[in-house]
Amino acid sequence: MEVLHIKNYEKTGVLSIRNLRLPTDDQLKKGVAIIECVQEIPCNPCVAVCPVNVISMEGINDLPKVDFNKCTSCRQCVGICPGLAIFVVKVKEEKALITLPYEFLPIPKVGDIVTALDREGNSKGDAKVVKVNQKEKTIVITIEVSKDLAMKVRNIRV
Ligand code: SF4
Ligand code: SF4
Structure with a gap:
């Protein structure tokens, strides 16, 4: 089934939650990095930036994995990817x-109300x-x- 989901991603460019390793409710309460990287390309700045070394990768072309129990939710990996x-x-x-990472203009300010978007760009x-x-x-x-949008919202529109 997993192969089917990844194939679907290759066709649509949109990840499904079924493609991901998911944290438990307790890990989500603590705060965790969720890596939605599914392409096996030579890349590893996420591994290098993590100050507590909890992102691992078997080889440079493999997918990174976070140790959810040890992630301190410091956010340093978000901007480096x-x-x-x-x-x-x-x-x-x-x-x-x-x-989340953001590379558009205008840049929102603290306190602004923006539109939350899911992985497909639909408003939530x-x-x-x-x-x-x-x-x-x-x-x-x-x-x-x-709370119900924790694993659904992955972008914003300002
Ligand atoms: S949030 Fe911080 S501790 Fe967690 S994986 Fe990213 S860099 Fe490492
Ligand atoms: S930096 Fe981003 S794209 Fe590169 S391996 Fe890590 S998660 Fe994937």
Whole structure:
């Protein structure tokens, strides 16, 4: 079945949640990096940037894996990934904080209300911007949405 899902991704360019290794509810409460990287290409800046060495890869062409129990949700891997494929998700009571990479204009400000988008670009309603880090070329933005959208929202429209 997994092969079928990856084939579907190759056809549509849109990942399904079934393509991913998923954290448990407890790991989501702690906050974890979720890597949505499915192409086996020579790339590993995510492995190099992690300050606690919890992203592993068997070979340079293999897919990275996060040790969800040891990830500190520091967010450093989000902005370094050239494929914009890493997200940090933390569930807190009825809300989810989703940290995502962003490379469009205009850049939102903390407190702005933006449109939350799923992997296909469909609107999932409003999201509040709670953090904006513009230090690198890829801006790293944290939004707050309802808990049920934790594994669905992966982009924003400003
Ligand atoms: S969020 Fe921080 S600790 Fe977790 S995988 Fe990314 S760089 Fe490592
Ligand atoms: S940096 Fe991004 S694209 Fe490269 S291996 Fe890591 S997750 Fe995949």
